[in-house]
Amino acid sequence: MRTRQTEWEEQQTYVHLLFSMSDAGTMKVSLSKIGKRAESRVYALNDLFSQGPLWNLEEEAGRRQRMEWMLDHSVEPVCSHSYRSNHEGQIESMIDLLQSVPESKHIIIWHSDNAHEQVGLRFALHVLRERKTPVHTINVSQYEASYEPFLPKVYAFGQLKSEDVQGLLESAGDEFLLQEGERRRLEAEWKELAEGGGTLRLWEDGRIVTVPEDSLDERLIRIIEHLEAEKEQEQQEQEQQEQEQQEQDLEELDVKSLLDKMQEEDDMAQGENRVRRGLFFIGMSSGHGQNKAFVRAGRVVQETEKWGQLIGYSYIEYRLWTLISDGVLEFSGLPGAMYRYSVRVKK
Incomplete structure (x- = not known):
């Protein structure tokens, strides 16, 4: 039928x-x-x-x-x-x-x-x-x-x-x-x-x-080094902008009025030093505590698309963890998903 x-x-x-x-x-x-x-x-x-x-x-x-x-x-x-x-x-x-x-x-x-x-x-x-x-x-x-x-x-x-x-x-x-x-x-x-x-x-x-299974490792390392350099450059530019802004704020700040209020506690030289140290540490707290060189694993894997090959993200990530196990790379974050951890070349 x-x-x-x-x-x-x-x-x-x-x-x-x-x-x-x-x-x-x-x-x-x-x-x-x-x-x-x-x-x-x-x-x-x-x-x-x-x-x-x-x-x-x-x-x-x-x-x-x-x-x-x-x-x-x-x-x-x-x-x-x-x-x-x-x-x-x-x-x-x-x-x-x-x-x-x-x-x-x-x-x-x-x-x-x-x-x-x-x-x-x-x-x-x-x-x-x-x-x-x-x-x-x-x-x-x-x-x-x-x-x-x-x-x-x-x-x-x-x-x-x-x-x-x-x-x-x-x-x-x-x-x-x-x-x-x-x-x-x-x-x-x-x-x-x-x-x-x-x-x-x-x-x-x-x-x-x-090709051998590890033939892509050097390319991966170069990608990471390039992204590290990009990130460091961005952070340096950001720190430079913050420093320039702090200097401008310092110029505009009426240091004399602050020092007059602090006169009972200290003399003028000590008060000026205290103000300048306070501004300095405020600037230091804006980003210096971060791990500057680490780059997102997902960004590294995404960059491999520029190779013009169809290999698969999972294998690329496997090679990242192989390099971590071999002591070539180090990571920061939580393993399990590429957006949850970052990597960098071990110094």
């Missing part, structure tokens, strides 16, 4: 694959705005392929190894049994869904110039290696570079504006068809990545580069 769900699935002629739930949501909204939601199904391979082992993800052992690594290299409280089950099942279910897409439907894989989405593209093509029907792939970084060459290049699908996605959907055609030779090359690259054993990947000079 035919159901409404069956009829709806038969109407869907396109399958769009993206690499985060957020990007999938953007795609659904864009499809709806141009009247193509009913004919399209949207899948999200919701992982972060720029980090973690890639070995044997089509088997339970490989997925479990990957999950254990992700949990060991994260500071977020995600160690519950339900999280483990949902995450492993998500990869497994996406493999089943992709392999079950009928040959009559068109698959479009959306990606951009970052290691996460580029690795995801290769994994998806590996899963679809037995599929006979050609696959379409759209690199939004290359599209944006040619469509708006004077704007900064996007390095992730999530940076696209909704109208850009709508424009791509309306113009997508055979120019996005992945040629057979290129398809096999990308499948082979997945095999190399999966068997290579690396756990951190960057996108450099148009290719995926596997």
